[in-house]
Amino acid sequence: MVSLVKRAGSVSVPLLVVSACSSPLSALNPAGPAADAISILWWIFLIGAGVLTLFVMCLIAISFGGPRQVSERRWTVGLGVGFSLVILSGLLVSGIAVGERLLPKEDAIVVHAHARQWSWTFSQPGPGGVWVETERDLHIPAGQPVDVRVTSGDVIHSFWVPRLAGKIDAIPGRENVLRIEADRPGIYEGRCAEFCGLGYSGHRFRVIAHSLDDWPESIPLIPAEEAE
Numbered sequence: 001m002v003s004l005v006k007r008a009g010s011v012s013v014p015l016l017v018v019s020a021c022s023s024p025l026s027a028l029n030p031a032g033p034a035a036d037a038i039s040i041l042w043w044i045f046l047i048g049a050g051v052l053t054l055f056v057m058c059l060i061a062i063s064f065g066g067p068r069q070v071s072e073r074r075w076t077v078g079l080g081v082g083f084s085l086v087i088l089s090g091l092l093v094s095g096i097a098v099g100e101r102l103l104p105k106e107d108a109i110v111v112h113a114h115a116r117q118w119s120w121t122f123s124q125p126g127p128g129g130v131w132v133e134t135e136r137d138l139h140i141p142a143g144q145p146v147d148v149r150v151t152s153g154d155v156i157h158s159f160w161v162p163r164l165a166g167k168i169d170a171i172p173g174r175e176n177v178l179r180i181e182a183d184r185p186g187i188y189e190g191r192c193a194e195f196c197g198l199g200y201s202g203h204r205f206r207v208i209a210h211s212l213d214d215w216p217e218s219i220p221l222i223p224a225e226e227a228e
């Protein structure tokens, strides 16, 4: 019985890990350049943390072998300063390089995302340049960078589409900008990533990426004046 449970566990744990990585809300299942960069950074940090853990475990194992003559200089300069500096420098450089790639730059399509308890309203220029609004679904062209200008009408929320980019807070009285991009057409799940009250769990939205061939005519947009 015990061996059966162990065998089931050994099979289900890797399956759980694999399914979690490929879920619609997994940052480890990237579908755009910003999410790609974040995913790479996540793996760098995981591998770095794994190497450090292994190193410390080795030191602990060695310590069980009895007292050893290791010079103070070797411990202090080699391991205390040198080793830490190498690891921290690597993490710092990789973090800055990835962070720089996530910053908004010029020539992006601009859309507005307004959060409220508990809805999302998106507005942008539609077919013929008419300003339009959509509720819950944000429509973007695939393969194009899009700057999302995020605001809030009540409390602090957070705009997060794990497969397309990092997250950014929606703060009352302030506008924050996040660049997202989808490699290919599809539907990408989004969530509010900041606890914002009792309806927090339902504070969801979707990003629908359309083919560039029929953008923006293919979008079921409602002119802003009709949406009010």
Ligand SMILES: [Cu+2]
Residues within 6 Å of the ligand: 115, 156, 157, 158, 192, 193, 194, 195, 196, 200, 203
């Ligand atoms: Cu929220």
